Amino acid sequence: MYDAGKVILGIVVFLALVTFPLWYNLAGEASVTAPELEKAEGSQCVEDAEWMRGHHMDLLDDWRDEVVRDGERYFVGPDGQRMEKSLSNTCLSCHVNKDKFCDRCHNYMSVDPYCWDCHVIPKEVM
Amino acid sequence: MNLFFSLVVIAVLIALPWVLVGAAGLDYLFGVIVPYVALAVFVVGLLMRVLQWARLPVPFRTPTTCGQQKSLPWIKPSRLENPHSTLGVIGRMLLEVLFFRSLFRNTRSQLRDGSRLTYLADKWLWAGGLAFHWTFLIVVARHFRFFLEPVPWCVSVMExxxxxxxxxxxIIYLTDVIIIAALTYLFFRRIVNPRLRYISLAGDYFPLLLLLGIAVSGVWMRYFDKTDIVGIKELSMGLVTLGPVVPEGIGVTFFIHLFLVSALLIYFPFSKLVHAGGVFFSPTRNLANNNRVKRHINPWDYPVKVHTYEEYEDEFRDVMKAAEMPLEKE
Structure with missing residues (x-):
């Protein structure tokens, strides 16, 4: 083999990059399984859990636009109950703990939603 | 025909997981076995190609010279375009690998006023190629949020x-938009221009379509047909920590995405895509142009038995003297 030193150095760098996730996760000793979410206090969400898992951000985005731009502050839930379109007052009244609900998945997936740029977390006010 | 063949192969690659995961429920095959096999083929295949290249001797310096060679002290040498030192070669390789310096020289010939041949700078291929490669790198790096726990800060900053x-x-990733635009341009470039279409092979269309399929299926999952992203991270974390699990409820789009990526990994070492490793082995780029400074001896030169003139004269001195031939030594 010609230029063995350089070629082997390149191969070592390549293998280190490819196997990097293995070493990193072994060294970190962090749990590799999905996070547990805290049970909600209410019995009925505005949509079913399956839909909410994928689309909660769409719902919140729509709510924000409807409330802020059109002034439509209320909606009728699936059980006929009139509710306020509000992250802090409606969502977080059942999912009381942001740390144990929102943040668990967001941290696991490295998602940094900008909700809290404007909204205050209710617990912090109290 | 080449285009048609590539399209059929892509359609089959999309249909396989669609049918076999969606209808036959072969989650474990497509979620665990195929990705492991693909990664193994990618790593072993690439190493074999690299070792094969490394076994070939390059006895002479054959860099393409694109600037003034190092010469007399009062003539300014072009250190990057015609490097004479290792440092210059490293600079040249960095320009080549990171910014596609040689493609930047691309020109287009054109007849003007009917008969006048002119050459124009043509930066579109360079721009499209650069846009694709850099966004692809960022997209791959962003995916490390699925492979690392906790997610390191640099990945979050990149996102x-x-x-x-x-x-x-x-939130729409800018790289998602750019990579699809760049790949679409690079693909249609081959179709629209008749001369390019004439020289395009299945091996040119297929990788572009495959990458486009990967990008579109990824975008489709993120923005349109939502999949259970937490379940996907469980699967990917299981794969990289060698304890594979396939959680329930992952949409079939994800398996199509994963299968196309696996196909790319398997295809990579045996196609033109291997230029990712090959660029480091190109003798026209990675050698210093120092032929006039240093003597490079061919390693496979046969050891020729030489008979010098001195020895010849010693052998035939008497005969030559008798014939009155001029001698160097009396």
Whole structure:
């Protein structure tokens, strides 16, 4: 083999990059399984859990636009109950703990939603 | 025909997981076995190609010279375009690998006023290629949020910059838009230009379509047909920590995405895509142009038995003297 030193150095760098996730996760000793979410206090969400898992951000985005731009502050839930379109007052009244609900998945997936740029977390006010 | 063949292969690659996961429920095959096999083929195949290249001797310096060679002290040498030192070669390789310096020289010939041949700078291929390669790198790096727990800060920073303009929700990644635009351009470039279409092979269309399929299926999952992203991270974390699990409820789009990526990994070492490793082995780029400074001896030169003139004269001195031939030594 010609230029063995350089070629082997390149191969070592390549293998280190490819196997990097293995070493990193072994060294970190962090749990590799999905996070547990805290049970909600209410019995009925505005949509079913399956839909909410994928689309909660769409719902919140729509709510924000409807409330802020059109002034439509209320909606009728699936059980006929009139509710306020509000992250802090409606969502977080059942999912009381942001740390144990929102943040668990967001941290696991490295998602940094900008909700809290404007909204205050209710617990912090109290 | 080449285009048609590539399209059929892509359609089959998309249909396989669609049918076999969606209808036959072969989650474990497509979620665990195929990705492991693909990664093994990618790593072993690439190493074999690299070792094969490394076994070939390059006895002479054959760099393409694109500037003034190192010469007399008062003539300014072009250190990057015609490097004479290792440092210059490293600079040249960095320019080549990171910014595609040689493609930047691309020209287009054109007849003007009927008969006058002119050459024009043509930067479109360079721009499209650069846009694709860099966004692809960023997209791959962003995917490390699925492979690392906890997610390192550099990945989060990259995501933050990539979603800088906060358009839509989930926020649209700028690289998603650029990579699809670049790949679409590179693909249609081959179809629209008749001369390019004439020289394009299945091996040119297929990788572009495959990458486009990967990008579109990824975008489709993120923005349109939502999949259980937490379940996907469980699967990917299981794969990289060698304890594979396939959680329930992952949409079939994800398996199509994963299968196309696996196909790319398997295809990589045996196709033109291997230029990722090959660029480091190109003798026209990675050698210093120092032929006039240093003697490079061919390693496979046969050891020729030489008979010098001195020895010849010693052998035939008497005969030559008798014939009155001029001698160097009396």
């Amino acid at each position: 933050g910059l990539d979603s800088f303009f906060q358009i839509g929700l989930p």
